[in-house]
Amino acid sequence: MSEVGLARVASRAATFHAEEGRVLALEGDPGAGMFILCEGTIAVELRSGSLELGPGDFFGELALLVDDGARVARVRAMTPVRCVSIPREEFLTLVETEPSFALHMLRELARRLTEARAAV
Template sequence: MTAAELRALPLFADVSDDGLERLAGCVAELERDPGQVIALPGDPGSGMFVISEGTVSVELRGDDPIELREGNFFGELALLTPEATRIGRVRASTRVRLLSVPREDALAIVESEPSVALKMLKEIARRFAGVPLDT
């Protein structure tokens, strides 16, 4: 994924050119087909995912599934502690293209680019408050 493609994602829209170049060098692109499981509760949380195309369904502790689509992210709690495990089941609802951002690289971006940290915190707060997602 190029720096220009990363800039098109809302989470990274305000990241510096240098930050985007660093990020482009560390993300892995993954594709999953509809119905394919991406994460299960208890899986190791080695990083976070950003959806660059498609839609995923997230099921948390028996709650109704929520749909996340292009521009959104999941797995961000893995950034908070190295021992974190996944807390929900994530499944591709459509063909989906994901960016897998390893924990250490995601932390480096969050530390050097305050806009990313602020956007993530706002989205996490919205999710915990049950407010509908922006994207």
């Protein structure tokens, strides 16, 4: 990401902590932001199974890519976690102005989709 992009995110992002077992997102809830996991492990619980994510991974982006999008999974902290939250508007600006951010996100989404298909 460019220095300008990083500075913009740093000025708008918030950090939060959650204890083990806490639900961070519920399927069907409106998507207000994207999250980057800094510490800990989460479970993304889909109808088709569960996906475990750790430090450096992100979640919550799918609901932001569709107007009035809703969360597609329940997300639960498997351990104590620390996350950075990026608000919807800032996320959309990053996708539009930071090609490396958008490409990284698309590659990760494609990897997850491929793994989900292989598990079925």
